[in-house]
Amino acid sequence: MNDNQIKSISKFLSLILRHSPDTIRLQLDTHGWADVATLLRQCHAHGKRFSFAELEEVVRSNDKQRFEFNEDKTRIRANQGHSLNIETDLPVTAPPEFLYHGTVGRFVGAIRNSGLQKMNRQHVHLTADRHTAEQVGGRRGAPVVLSVRSGDMHRDGYTFFLSANNVWLTDAVPPQYIQ
Ligand code: HQG
Numbered sequence: 001m002n003d004n005q006i007k008s009i010s011k012f013l014s015l016i017l018r019h020s021p022d023t024i025r026l027q028l029d030t031h032g033w034a035d036v037a038t039l040l041r042q043c044h045a046h047g048k049r050f051s052f053a054e055l056e057e058v059v060r061s062n063d064k065q066r067f068e069f070n071e072d073k074t075r076i077r078a079n080q081g082h083s084l085n086i087e088t089d090l091p092v093t094a095p096p097e098f099l100y101h102g103t104v105g106r107f108v109g110a111i112r113n114s115g116l117q118k119m120n121r122q123h124v125h126l127t128a129d130r131h132t133a134e135q136v137g138g139r140r141g142a143p144v145v146l147s148v149r150s151g152d153m154h155r156d157g158y159t160f161f162l163s164a165n166n167v168w169l170t171d172a173v174p175p176q177y178i179q
Contacts, residue, residue: 001054009058012048013067017078024048032077032086036069039076065165080163082122090161090169097151099126099168102137105144116148116173123161123169126150149177 001009016039021028024042028034040052050058052073059067059076069076101116101124116124127133130145137143153173154160161169 001057006058006061009048009050009054010062010066012043013058013076014078014081016043017067017076018082019084021084028077028084028086030087031089032082032084033070033075034077036074036076068164079165080123080125080167080169083120084122086122088122088161088169090163092159093162093168095126095150095154095160095168096128097149099128099148099150100130100133101126101146101148101173102133102135102143103146104137104141106141108144108146111146111178112175115175115178116146118172123171124173126168126170126173128166128168147179148173149179153177 016023016026017028017032017034021034024039024046026034026039026042036052036055040050040055043050055076056069056073059069066079066081067076068079103111118124125136126148127136133145134143137145150160150168150170153170158170163169
C-alpha cells in the first residue's frame, strides 16, 4: 500500500474505534476492543476493503501507534482518543513533574478560567514532550504549549493513566496547575 492508502485506512479506523463503530455496525466491548474478523467484514460491507495483512501494516506503521492488537491478533482497539464511553483499563501511573498540552491561542482564555476539560473525549490528553504538544496544537493553528504541574496534581490525589502509545490521560486539569 502507498502512504495515502495507509493514512486513509488509519483515519477510518480512528473514526470507528474511537467515535462511531455504529457507522459500520460494529460492536466494541467495554474496554474498546473489536473482533478483527468482524471489523474486516464490516469494513468491506461498507466499501472499505482491506486484508488482515494490510491491517497489520496500518497498525505497525502508524506514526503515533494509535492502535493495538491483543496477543493473538484476534482483537484490535484504539489506544486513546475515544469519545465513546470506554471503561479505562490502562495502568494508573505516577506522572513526571511536568506534562504538556498543545492548544491554540483562541482557547487559552477559557482554559485559564476553567482549566483543561476533556471536551468531546473521555480524557484530557497530555504529553511528556513539548515537541509532540506543539504538533497537537498545530492541528488547529499556531500552537500554544501549556505546562501542567502534573507532579503537584498527583500529590494532591489526581489520577493519571498512561496509554500504550505514551499519551498521558487525566479527567481534568484545574487552572491552578497550568502555567
Ligand atoms: C481545548 C490527537 C476551551 C483543547 C492528539 C483542545 C491528541 C478547551 C480542544 C488527541 C478547554 C479539544 C487529543 C476549555 C480544553 N475551554 N477549550 N476549558 N479545555 N480545550 O481533539 O488534546 O492524532 O479533544 O486545548 O495528538 O487537541 O487523533 O483534544 O484544543 O493526542 O491520534 O479543546 O488527539 O491524537 O480537542 O487532542 P481534542 P487534543 P490523534
